[in-house]
Amino acid sequence: AQKITQTQPGMFVQEKEAVTLDCTYDTSDPSYGLFWYKQPSSGEMIFLIYQGSYDQQNATEGRYSLNFQKARKSANLVISASQLGDSAMYFCAMRLLNSGGSNYKLTFGKGTLLTVNP
């Protein structure tokens, strides 16, 4: 079974600074994908970034980058130049990629509440 651990219940960052949100995962399957989603106070889930287990380079999407360290089983999200609108809950999630047609569910961590201070 897959497991996602987010050890930071809450994080604070000053506007315009960078912040790293931690995520570690556990699986015995070699083929998986890692995702980060943002959940603002309005409640919707917004996809941010994806990293495949076989990807050679760390994923980047605008101000978001994923610090993928496969040997350590970590997939930390880095947000550069934080903005007030980045204040939200952030969830790390994982999915197996080769499961014979099933088991494509996302397994989520408990989330980190990020607060950006002006």
Next chain:
Amino acid sequence: EPEVTQTPSHQVTQMGQEVILRCVPISNHLYFYWYRQILGQKVEFLVSFYNNEISEKSEIFDDQFSVERPDGSNFTLKIRSTKLEDSAMYFCASNRGTYNEQFFGPGTRLTVL
């Protein structure tokens, strides 16, 4: 940009009543999912659906739950006899293929009294 839609946004029901939560996935997507999030907790998988049948379900998805794709566009989650502990945000999600990210709808907040 196409998006997943869900109705209603908020549903209040009495314990023991049946509820149906509705979702319209993105039109060219093939895989559909329901997740739930109890207030302040993590998002939990309920069920996945592909090719008009359930492909996987969690232990939460017991006999009180069912899913259906009654036509080419809607995807529904039915809870036959709601319990207090069913109070949660229910998210529908869809994706085109197994290598693609899942797009989530805005959620339905279910309150069971």
